[in-house]
Amino acid sequence: MNTHDIRPITDPSRPKVYIETYGCQMNVNDSEVILSILQDAGYALTEDIEQASVILANTCSIRDNAEQRIWGRIDQFKLQKRKRNGVVIGIVGCMAERLKDKLLEAVDLVAGPDAYRSLPQLLAAITPSEPQINVLLSHEETYADISPVRMDRNGVSAFISIMRGCNNVCSYCVVPYTRGKERSRDPYTIVREAEQLFANGYKEVTLLGQNVDSYYWKDEDNADRNVNFAQLLEMVAKISPELRVRFSTSHPKDISDEVIYTMAMYENICRHIHLPVQSGSSVMLEKMRRKYDREWYLERVAKIRSVIPDCGLTTDVIAGFCGETEQDHKDTLSLMEQVVFDSAFMFAYSERPGTLASRRYPDDIPYEVKTARLNEIIALQGRMSLKSNEKEIGKVLKVLVEGPSKKNPDELCGRASSNKMCVFPSRGEKAGDYCEVKVTAVTSATLLCERIG
Numbered sequence: 001m002n003t004h005d006i007r008p009i010t011d012p013s014r015p016k017v018y019i020e021t022y023g024c025q026m027n028v029n030d031s032e033v034i035l036s037i038l039q040d041a042g043y044a045l046t047e048d049i050e051q052a053s054v055i056l057a058n059t060c061s062i063r064d065n066a067e068q069r070i071w072g073r074i075d076q077f078k079l080q081k082r083k084r085n086g087v088v089i090g091i092v093g094c095m096a097e098r099l100k101d102k103l104l105e106a107v108d109l110v111a112g113p114d115a116y117r118s119l120p121q122l123l124a125a126i127t128p129s130e131p132q133i134n135v136l137l138s139h140e141e142t143y144a145d146i147s148p149v150r151m152d153r154n155g156v157s158a159f160i161s162i163m164r165g166c167n168n169v170c171s172y173c174v175v176p177y178t179r180g181k182e183r184s185r186d187p188y189t190i191v192r193e194a195e196q197l198f199a200n201g202y203k204e205v206t207l208l209g210q211n212v213d214s215y216y217w218k219d220e221d222n223a224d225r226n227v228n229f230a231q232l233l234e235m236v237a238k239i240s241p242e243l244r245v246r247f248s249t250s251h252p253k254d255i256s257d258e259v260i261y262t263m264a265m266y267e268n269i270c271r272h273i274h275l276p277v278q279s280g281s282s283v284m285l286e287k288m289r290r291k292y293d294r295e296w297y298l299e300r301v302a303k304i305r306s307v308i309p310d311c312g313l314t315t316d317v318i319a320g321f322c323g324e325t326e327q328d329h330k331d332t333l334s335l336m337e338q339v340v341f342d343s344a345f346m347f348a349y350s351e352r353p354g355t356l357a358s359r360r361y362p363d364d365i366p367y368e369v370k371t372a373r374l375n376e377i378i379a380l381q382g383r384m385s386l387k388s389n390e391k392e393i394g395k396v397l398k399v400l401v402e403g404p405s406k407k408n409p410d411e412l413c414g415r416a417s418s419n420k421m422c423v424f425p426s427r428g429e430k431a432g433d434y435c436e437v438k439v440t441a442v443t444s445a446t447l448l449c450e451r452i453g
């Protein structure tokens with residue numbers, strides 16, 4: 001593992017790289033890997049685009065509007081090129097993978113999610129007439145030996161990628177095409193990275209993968225040393241009771257009882273599962289190729305709650321998938337009412353070229369209907385979030401302080417184990433301290449707490 005500083009270096013003599021990150025947490029972590037590689041090659045980070053000699057956007061393709069935003073940003077990056085000689089613009093990540101040729105006409109550098117090790121060579125080879133590209137997907141690359149340079153502001157909470165790619169074939173989803181085949185990272189490098197973060201003052205790590213439940217490390221020499229996700233969770237949890245462990249994303253078809261029991265065994269494995277349901281209709285779930293139905297999902301929720309009664313549950317929902325009837329939509333609403341998720345990411349279906357759905361099923365729900373259904377889902381979730389938070393009133397929670405509250409500098413904010421955001425009066429604690437609080441009032445987004453002890 002490379003062992004440079006965990007934080008960006010500041011050396012005024014180095015050429016500067018500016019990185020914008022779009023999309024998921026995995027992309028946030030990928031940008032930290034990119035910075036690590038570029039720091040080793042002699043660059044330093046800048047947060048001021050006017051200072052940058054290299055401008056990178058780490059992009060997302062999940063929905064069409066994510067891609068449209070990037071085209072707008074490229075036009076703005078080009079203004080920098082006009083202002084200063086030698087500025088280089090690079091598009092990396094999922095959109096680079098998907099739209100390679102079109103992007104190469106617009107920028108100097110295009111690099112896919114498995115090509116980050118080659119960034120220094122690509123950058124060195126760029127000339128005004130020769131843009132550079134590497135979008136090869138790999139079956140092995142996990143960046144296991146690269147120690148990411150952390151770009152977060154408060155030094156409390158960090159992401160660790162435990163696997164890359166995705167082998168599911170959800171019919172709406174572009175990720176298997178942009179991020180390639182699933183591969184798991186050596187667990188010992190994961191534990192070492194978490195230990196290094198803890199030694200540097202971090203108090204929370206989130207283990208990231210498209211489908212963490214299918215994490216599986218095969219030891220070449222000794223099958224007894226194979227590691228599944230539940231075992232990996234335990235290995236990280238054992239580093240210290242003071243280090244919180246989170247993970248994302250779980251797949252309803254794969255989340256095992258072993259994972260649920262492991263969570264219950266360790267207080268520092270946070271009681272929160274992000275379990276994307278996508279739809280409450282078994283007909284839609286079948287068409288989405290999710291490989292579970294409504295009953296299976298509800299059974300998994302019941303199991304989680306029977307073992308961990310206070311477990312936070314969040315989800316993702318797609319409105320207006322191909323052929324969705326009014327009844328399918330009602331099934332989604334009724335599932336949301338039944339489960340009462342703490343919060344949800346909610347989207348209108350966006351057809352992605354190349355996916356199974358785009359080839360098989362017409363995107364036939366009119367824009368107005370999709371939007372109306374999405375709005376109904378959002379309004380219902382608002383009520384459910386409030387209902388879920390109201391159940392917390394009177395409870396005593398252990399909160400990891402993230403910093404001062406945005407609205408009132410005399411108050412602190414931080415998350416409970418369930419991932420719910422708490423706000424409470426400060427007694428001079430700083431980011432990274434733990435506080436015990438009691439919930440006295442709630443909104444749909446926040447638990448308002450008083451100090452105890």
Ligand code: 5AD
Binds near residue numbers: 062174316352
């Ligand atoms: N359209 C809308 N939402 C999508 N998601 C994934 N693909 C699409 C799509 N084509 C949503 C899913 C997923 C989340 C990351 O993004 O809900 O869980």
Ligand code: SF4
Binds near residue numbers: 023025026
């Ligand atoms: Fe992340 Fe998916 Fe967007 Fe890629 S397409 S950045 S994997 S959310």
